[in-house]
Amino acid sequence: MNIQKTNCSPAFGMAFRVNNYKGAKALAEKFHSFSDPVVAEKAFVKEVVKPLEKVKSDVLFDGTDVFVIDGYTKDKYKLLDEMPVTHNNTVMYPVQHEGKNTTFDVYKGADEEVPKDKFKIGVKIAEFIESFRKPLVESTEETAGRLYSLYKEV
Numbered sequence: 445m446n447i448q449k450t451n452c453s454p455a456f457g458m459a460f461r462v463n464n465y466k467g468a469k470a471l472a473e474k475f476h477s478f479s480d481p482v483v484a485e486k487a488f489v490k491e492v493v494k495p496l497e498k499v500k501s502d503v504l505f506d507g508t509d510v511f512v513i514d515g516y517t518k519d520k521y522k523l524l525d526e527m528p529v530t531h532n533n534t535v536m537y538p539v540q541h542e543g544k545n546t547t548f549d550v551y552k553g554a555d556e557e558v559p560k561d562k563f564k565i566g567v568k569i570a571e572f573i574e575s576f577r578k579p580l581v582e583s584t585e586e587t588a589g590r591l592y593s594l595y596k597e598v
Contacts, residue, residue: 459493459496459497459502459503460492460493460496460502460503460504460505460563461502461503461504461505462504462505462506462507463504463505463506463507464506464507466506466507466508467505467506467507468507469507470505470507470508471488471505475488488563491563491564491567492563492564492566492567495567495571496567496570498571498574499515499570499571499573499574500515500516500573500574500577501513501514501515501516501569501570501573501574502515502570503563503566503567503570505563509522509523510522510523510562510563510565510566511523511566512539512566512569512570512573514573515570515573515574516573516577519541519542520541521539521540521541521548521569522539522540522541523537523538523539523562523565523566523569524538524539524540524545526538527560528558528559528560528565529547530552530558533551533552533553533554534549534550534551534552535549535550535551535552535558535568536548536549536550537549537550537565537568537569539569548569548572550568550569550572
């Protein structure tokens with residue numbers, strides 16, 4: 445029998461991260477502020493961690509602040525404490541980039557809820573970054589590679 449090591453990381457290798465023990469401790473305190481910490485952690489995984497497995501950007505928590513790190517350019521955006529502002533069908537999420545305050549202006553669907561939690565805002569920004577960088581149509585080579593990995597003879 446031949447056994448090979450496998451890599452079980454998400455498809456892009458990106459996800460939610462804590463930057464140090466202080467971040468892990470603050471996150472644990474957040475979960476324990478609820479009557480059932482286990483349920484709170486499961487909800488966090490479902491609403492924050494799992495959606496990030498589909499994008500190339502990271503959401504990083506250092507115990508105090510939440511950051512989005514663009515998976516393409518490696519630019520780092522610090523989420524600000526100000527609440528997002530909705531104007532028409534656009535939500536403006538306040539961030540700081542290279543010491544300057546700016547916003548990510550993200551289109552909002554009619555029935556879509558605007559997140560107020562920084563972690564969920566981080567997910568929304570990471571998904572936005574992915575959406576405008578991802579090509580709308582695969583090239584022939586990309587389609588062939590995808591089909592080969594799905595249907596290759598074993």
